[in-house]
Amino acid sequence: MIRLKAVDLKKQKIDTLIVPVCENKKIHDDRLIEGVIKKALQLKEFKGEKGDQVTLYDFKGLATERIICAGLGPFKKIDPEALRAFCGAVVSRCMQAGFENIWFAVPAAEKLKMEMPDVVEAMMEGACLGNHVFGKYKKEKKKKPLKQINFRINKGVSGNLRKIAPKVSTICAGTILAREWINTPSNDKTPEQFTRSIVSKARKYGLKTRVLREIDLKQNKFGALLAVAAGSQSKPSMVILEHKPAGAKKALALVGKGVTFDSGGLNIKTGDSMAGMKADMSGAAVVAATMITLARLKTKSHLIGAIPIVENMPSGKATRPGDIVRSYAGKTIEIGNTDAEGRLILVDAMSYVVKKHKPRVMIDRATLTGACVVALGEKIAGVFTPDDKLAEAVIAAGDRRHERCWRMPLPEDYKELLKSDFADLNNMAGSRWGGAITAALFLSEFSGDTRWAHIDIAGPAYLKKGSAYCGPGGTGFGVRLLCDLIQKL
Secondary structure (H helix, E strand, O other): OEEEEEOOOOOOOEEEEEEEEEOOOOOOOOHHHHHHHHHHHOOOOOOOOOOOEEEEEOOOOOOEEEEEEEEEEOHHHOOHHHHHHHHHHHHHHHHHHOOOEEEEEOOOHHHHOOOHHHHHHHHHHHHHHHOOOOOOOOOOOOOOOOOEEEEEEOOOOOHHHHOHHHHHHHHHHHHHHHHHHHHOOHHHOOHHHHHHHHHHHHHHOOOEEEEEOHHHHHHOOOHHHHHHHOOOOOOOEEEEEEEOOOOOOOOEEEEEOEEEEEOOOOOOOOHHHHOOHHHOOHHHHHHHHHHHHHHHOOOOOOEEEEEEEEEEOOOOOOOOOOOEEEOOOOOEEEOOOOOOOHHHHHHHHHHHHHHHHOOOEEEEEEOOOHHHHHHHOOOOEEEEOOOHHHHHHHHHHHHHHOOOEEEOOOOHHHHHHHOOOOOOEEOOOOOOOOHHHHHHHHHHOOOOOOEEEEEEOOOOOEEOOOEOOEOOEEOOOOHHHHHHHHOOO
16 A cells, blocks of 8 residues: 655656645755745745645646645654654545545655654655545445555665565554444444454464453453443453464563443443443554554564453443452452443453463553543543653653653552452542542552553543544554554563
8 A cells, every 4th residue: 555666757657746845944855846846836825834735737847647735834843743644634635535546755854854764654654544534334435545655755765664664554554453443333342243353353463362251251250350241231251362473582461441332330421421432442452453463563572462341331230339349369349430440350351461471561551531631631641650661661652653641650648549448449549539540550459560551541542533644533542652662672
């Protein structure tokens, strides 16, 4: 779908060429491209400002049917994320126009004061991620993904640059897979259906799979996980994925919250709060998609993915506030609120991973708390870990991929809020304040001595309005971050 190629614009027949234009500085080193930009800037309606666009036809000297000059804005604001957003927005407009094949003129890296691999990678990411429409439930499909996106450079393609396109294609495919799972409505995404889909995809790419069904969960005393699933007609499961290349060292583990629909249980949510709860399995989608992606990339790391999958529903069989359950780790938990369900399934999965696989690092991802959205908004995830180096690594990976994270505190004295008069812990803090922190502290009680980080993605996992390179709905936030992070841990 994407490729990087050095072509002669005088000879190469091109239907649509996209030329990025900076409003106050030259960013190309090709005379022909600069001639095109000069012509465009002579038009009153085009200045190269962000969002500006003008189309030129049958430009003399170029074998190009249509040239679209599009504004990048001021030079000082051009960075990798600006390039991603630019390409994503342009691809979206091209899809709307019905184009099938486009070319991007890649700016000169030295003029942008960037490295060429960074320029190419960012542009390709934005284009690939923007070239996605979740339209499986639409009878009339007004937008269709482009069949081919080309990136033209002025000089020959070196070995390092040649590797970028297949890598970006694979990682973006993983992100889009996560989006597809998240956007699927819950009536087509019961725990049984979601489990089958993950296993099918994982096996296709060579991952070892194991599924703990309800009977297995009962026999092995996954009491916290089963408590969440008790009210639903759908059967819970836990999917274990493994990638273990020859010679790989101690495993790195990923755990993802998979609540396919969260009604809140008997502490039922309001209608408005319930509306987006098909996305409460975003953590699971990201973990499964990351595992598949890294297997496709043939990473040398030993990886374990643990994905607990349930539906949280009210019924006569549902777990009640005040009930006490015994977790897989043996600790008893008083149910202070049935809508604090994600932490219950996570702690059983985490405890299982720690006991069975003894990972060197364990990272969980979950749409865990509305409190984290209140604290950080809808575009930034919260990172909770007692490990300074791990926190730095997560945040750095997020910065490189513009999947931004902010480290949050884990104050020891806040654990007092999780005390129960009748059990070892309460799943709900005795205060409405600091909800994201107390949820993370609850998880920390089940991490053992393992290097552990919790990433609360409640904000960025799902966007109502979308962004430059993501439509409304699931974002797949975290696939790119984890792929970057794991290759460095």
